[in-house]
Amino acid sequence: MSRRGPVTLGLLVLLAAAVVVLAPAVGAVPLAPAEVLRALFRPEAADPVTVQIVRLRLARVVLGFLVGGGLAVAGSAFQTLLANPLATPYTLGLAAAGSFGAFLSLATSLTVALGPLGSVPAQALVWCGLEAGLLTLLARRARWGAPGLILAGVTLNFVFAAATVMLRLLADPFRLHSMDRWLLGGLDVVGWTAPAWAAGMGLPAVAVLLLSAPALDQLAFGDAVAHGRGVNVVRVRAAALLAGAWVTAACVAWTGPIAFVGLLVPHGVRLVMGPGHRLGLPAAVVTGGAFLVACDAAARTIPLLGRGAELPVGVLTALVGGPVFLLLLTGRNGRRR
Amino acid sequence: MTLRARGLTFAWHRGAPPAVAGVDLRVGPGELVAVVGPNGAGKSTLLGLLSGWLRPAAGSVELEGRPLARWPARDRARRLALLPQDAAPLYDLTVREVVAMGRHPHRGAWAPLDARDRRVIAAVLAATDTSDLRDRPFATLSGGERQRVLLASVLAQEPAVLLLDEPTASLDLHHGVEVFRHLARAAREGTGILAVTHDLNLAALFADRILLMDRGRAVREGPPGEVLTAATLRPVYGADLAVVPHPTADRPAVLPAPEGPP
Numbered sequence: 001m002s003r004r005g006p007v008t009l010g011l012l013v014l015l016a017a018a019v020v021v022l023a024p025a026v027g028a029v030p031l032a033p034a035e036v037l038r039a040l041f042r043p044e045a046a047d048p049v050t051v052q053i054v055r056l057r058l059a060r061v062v063l064g065f066l067v068g069g070g071l072a073v074a075g076s077a078f079q080t081l082l083a084n085p086l087a088t089p090y091t092l093g094l095a096a097a098g099s100f101g102a103f104l105s106l107a108t109s110l111t112v113a114l115g116p117l118g119s120v121p122a123q124a125l126v127w128c129g130l131e132a133g134l135l136t137l138l139a140r141r142a143r144w145g146a147p148g149l150i151l152a153g154v155t156l157n158f159v160f161a162a163a164t165v166m167l168r169l170l171a172d173p174f175r176l177h178s179m180d181r182w183l184l185g186g187l188d189v190v191g192w193t194a195p196a197w198a199a200g201m202g203l204p205a206v207a208v209l210l211l212s213a214p215a216l217d218q219l220a221f222g223d224a225v226a227h228g229r230g231v232n233v234v235r236v237r238a239a240a241l242l243a244g245a246w247v248t249a250a251c252v253a254w255t256g257p258i259a260f261v262g263l264l265v266p267h268g269v270r271l272v273m274g275p276g277h278r279l280g281l282p283a284a285v286v287t288g289g290a291f292l293v294a295c296d297a298a299a300r301t302i303p304l305l306g307r308g309a310e311l312p313v314g315v316l317t318a319l320v321g322g323p324v325f326l327l328l329l330t331g332r333n334g335r336r337r
Numbered sequence: 338m339t340l341r342a343r344g345l346t347f348a349w350h351r352g353a354p355p356a357v358a359g360v361d362l363r364v365g366p367g368e369l370v371a372v373v374g375p376n377g378a379g380k381s382t383l384l385g386l387l388s389g390w391l392r393p394a395a396g397s398v399e400l401e402g403r404p405l406a407r408w409p410a411r412d413r414a415r416r417l418a419l420l421p422q423d424a425a426p427l428y429d430l431t432v433r434e435v436v437a438m439g440r441h442p443h444r445g446a447w448a449p450l451d452a453r454d455r456r457v458i459a460a461v462l463a464a465t466d467t468s469d470l471r472d473r474p475f476a477t478l479s480g481g482e483r484q485r486v487l488l489a490s491v492l493a494q495e496p497a498v499l500l501l502d503e504p505t506a507s508l509d510l511h512h513g514v515e516v517f518r519h520l521a522r523a524a525r526e527g528t529g530i531l532a533v534t535h536d537l538n539l540a541a542l543f544a545d546r547i548l549l550m551d552r553g554r555a556v557r558e559g560p561p562g563e564v565l566t567a568a569t570l571r572p573v574y575g576a577d578l579a580v581v582p583h584p585t586a587d588r589p590a591v592l593p594a595p596e597g598p599p
Contacts, residue, residue, distance in 0.1 A: 083427055214446040218438065220428055224421035227390050229494065230414025230442035275428030278447065 005279045008272060012283050016290035019297075020065055024057035026297040056190065063195040064187045064296045064313070065289035067251040068261050070202045072288020073281050074244040074251075075262030076269070077209050080220045080277070081241055082146045088262040089248035092135060092153030094128050095257035096160035098249060099183060101127030102256065103164050106179045107171035120182070121197070121253040128249035131156055132242075145223075185258035185314025187296050194254045201250035206285065208243035212236055213277035220275065258314040260321030261288050267325070295320060339529045340364040340417065340498045344396035345386050356382040358553040359396070364498050364529040369521055371540035372533045374550035375574055380533040381422065383550070384502050387531065388419040400498070414442035418496035422503045424487055425475075432470045432478070432486050436462060439493030457493055465489040465519055481512030488519055498529040505536055517543040537591040541565050542583070549573060565589040 021040065025031045031039075031050060039046040039054040074089040082091065090096070101123035104110060110118030117126075135156060139149055168179060189195075215236040218226035227233045251258070265288040266280075273283050292313065299311040342362040348355045357379040364370050372380050385391035387398055389405045398405040400417055408416075418439075426435065439461075440454045450458070462468040465485045470478065478486060484504060491499055504520070505513035517532075517539045524530050524545075534540055540547050540561065547564040549556045551573040557564045567580045570591065579594035 080427060085427070214441070218441055221426050221438065222421065222424055224385075224388075224390055224419065225424050227410075228388060228414060228417075228419030228421070228491070228500075229439065230411035232410045270428060274434075275426075275430060276434075 005273055005276070009279050009283050009286075012286050012290075016065075016286040019290040019293050020061055023061045023064075023293045023297045024054045027053075027057060027300050029053060059192050059195055060187050060189060060296070061293050063189055063198060063254065064293040066195060066198045066202060067187070067255050067258065068265075068292025069285035069289035070198070070206060070247040070251045071258065071262040072265035072269070072284040072291070073206055073209055074247045075288075076266035076277070076281055076284045077212070077216065077240050077244045078262075079266055080216050081237060081244065082150055083220075083222075084146065084150060085267070086263070087150070089244065089251070090157070090257060090262065091150060092245065093131055093156035093160060094245055094248045095252050096157045096164065097127045097131035098124035098252035099257060100160045100164045100167070101125070102182050102253075103167040103171075103179055106175055106182065107167045121194075124253040125249055127160075128245070128252060131160065132245045132249070136242075181312065182256045184312040185256035185317075186310075186312040187255055187292075188310065188312075189254065198250050198254050202247050205243040205246040205250070208239055209247070210281050210285075212240045212243070213281050216240065216277040216281075220277075256314065258292065259318040260325065261292055261317055264317075264321040264325045265291055292317065339366055340387065340398070340400055340531070342387060342396065342398045345383065345393050345398065346395040347382055347386055347391060347393050349382075355379075355394070355553050357386060357393075360548075360550070360553075360555045362387070362531075362548060362555070362558075364531045366497065366529050367524050367527050368529050368545050369524040369543060370529075370531045370546045370548065371544035372531065372548045372550060373535070373537055373540050374556075377552075378550040378573075379553040380550055381502055382553075384419070384421075384500050384531075384533050388417065388500050389413065390419070411442045414494060414496075416497045418491040418494040418499045420487055420491045420499070420501045420504060422506060425483075430475050432467060432473050432475055433458065433462075435475050435486055436467075436490045436493050439490040442494060457495060461489040461492040464492065464522065466515075481508055481515065484508060484512070484516055485519065488516065492523060492528075496528060498531070499523065501530070501532040503534060504532055505534060505539060513539055514542075537565060537570075541588045541590060542586055561588050565591060 022033050022036065025033050025036045031053065035046065035050050036054055039051045043051045071089050078087040078089060078091060079085055102120045105118055105120045105123040110123065116122060135152055138152055142148060144152065168176065171179060215226070215231045218229050218231045219233070219236065223233050266284055269280055269283045269287055273280050295316045296313040299313045299316045302311045340363065342360060345357055345360045346355050347357045360383060372383060374380055382391065386393050389398070392406070400408060400413065405413065436458050437450060440450065440457065444454060462471060465488050467482065467485050467489055470482060470486065475483065475486065488504065505516050508516065513536060520530050520532060521543050544561055546559060547561050548558045549564050549569065556573055557569050565580055567578070570578055570580065577593060577595045579592050580589050581592060583590040
């Protein structure tokens with residue numbers, strides 16, 4: 001752990017705070033940063049309409065921060081747990097399972113039949129849970145290591161993706177737009193329901209991941225080494241995998257499968273902070289959060305060919321994240337074994 | 338006796354022939370024990386059992402008189418260290434970071450390295466001749482350097498017993514000798530060492546005792562001069578070998594000696 005680590009983490013926290021506070025200034029009605037600050041911290045002295053706008057946007061910003069942070073920290077943990085630098089929160093098939101649940105809700109009238117349990121987030125969560133449960137069961141029976149888990153996850157990914165395509169083909173054409181839109185991932189929520197649920201579900205699991213950081217440092221050297229150093233490998237692995245899956249499900253359920261945050265941010269953080277998890281995981285939370293909030297702010301300012309719609313943030317994270325990640329990869333190649 | 342195993346038996350699958358069958362073993366303070374045997378003899382499985390990574394189907398392992406499974410993981414790791422084969426970090430770490438990771442069982446999970454940690458790290462770097470490599474990325478080291486750094490990282494655990502799996506695999510003659518010289522030195526300082534190795538000659542030169550395994554069973558255990566005889570080795574390794582006195586040490590040496598014309 002370098003001495004600079006805590007300072008860098010502090011700077012990242014400040015940067016993230018600035019992004020979160022200033023992001024509500026961006027949108028169809030641009031606001032001056034000073035107005036936003038006044039609306040946030042001294043609402044009685046601010047223009048009531050501005051206060052309303054800022055509060056609406058803040059809910060979205062908070063959701064963006066939670067989801068970006070959650071995906072980034074889950075991605076960091078999965079990369080170590082699966083011993084694979086290309087792992088993402090979606091590697092084990094959670095995004096595909098969540099998407100299947102969401103499509104089930106969007107394509108059918110499940111909400112009418114089941115009430116809130118039939119809603120998109122609820123169905124996404126249910127199917128994420130079923131998928132994770134199935135994977136756990138299979139992994140236990142077959143005593144899989146990381147490669148087995150990845151293969152099984154990728155397989156389930158294909159199965160759920162195929163089932164999702166089936167639903168899409170069978171669905172009423174009028175529902176297709178909302179389905180396709182969901183797959184791109186977006187933060188277009190209104191009100192505090194989504195951020196409150198995402199926080200309530202995700203934060204305890206994020207805490208589990210952060211507390212596992214010292215053990216994850218050892219696990220990055222292999223299970224046998226970690227065992228020899230006094231890590232309870234079976235317990236830590238189970239807890240961290242479950243927590244990572246839980247965070248991912250909480251994120252996907254509210255925003256759809258937003259791409260690249262969970263792959264790109266962990267690598268970016270490691271380049272800046274080094275590979276340790278004690279500072280790296282908190283850094284991934286704030287960096288991932290700030291990255292997604294910034295991408296969403298940018299997406300809101302790009303008019304989509306005059307159609308009045310907003311660019312989904314999942315498109316932007318992939319468009320920005322992809323090239324940046326390729327650059328990082330080519331830069332790192334020289335340093336790899 | 339620091340580490341003691343009795344009647345260790347283990348099979349990878351139900352119904353499969355046991356990979357380890359009824360092995361007794363002890364490692365005392367300051368002893369260097371080598372476990373040798375052909376591929377598939379059960380050496381690495383034995384190491385897994387001795388480290389607590391695998392649970393025996395029958396038999397027991399005791400560390401300081403207490404069953405291994407009853408030790409809290411962290412307390413166990415302060416006394417018993419393990420260097421598995423092909424250990425390598427997933428991410429880029431410097432040599433010093435790799436060695437510092439060995440302090441894990443002694444540190445609070447969140448505590449920074451204290452003065453004692455730093456002292457131990459400096460000492461094990463010096464003891465393994467890796468002080469100069471301190472700031473190098475681990476991934477850029479040669480095979481011999483890596484093995485010495487990994488050895489430093491397990492010595493940083495300050496274990497009473499150190500288990501190693503093939504610490505000289507893929508090392509050339511000189512670096513193999515060097516690793517065993519470091520092991521012998523750690524043993525002289527009181528650490529009990531058990532090394533699984535393919536290299537009969539390094540075992541012959543450095544080990545106090547040798548355990549010869551074949552198909553999961555302990556064939557013979559004793560000082561190198563007793564275990565490494567043609568009569569003992571031929572049934573295990575085949576006839577194509579000869580045992581001769583070492584030219585400079587009072588130990589046996591094992592040479593390949595094909596029966597027919599080579």
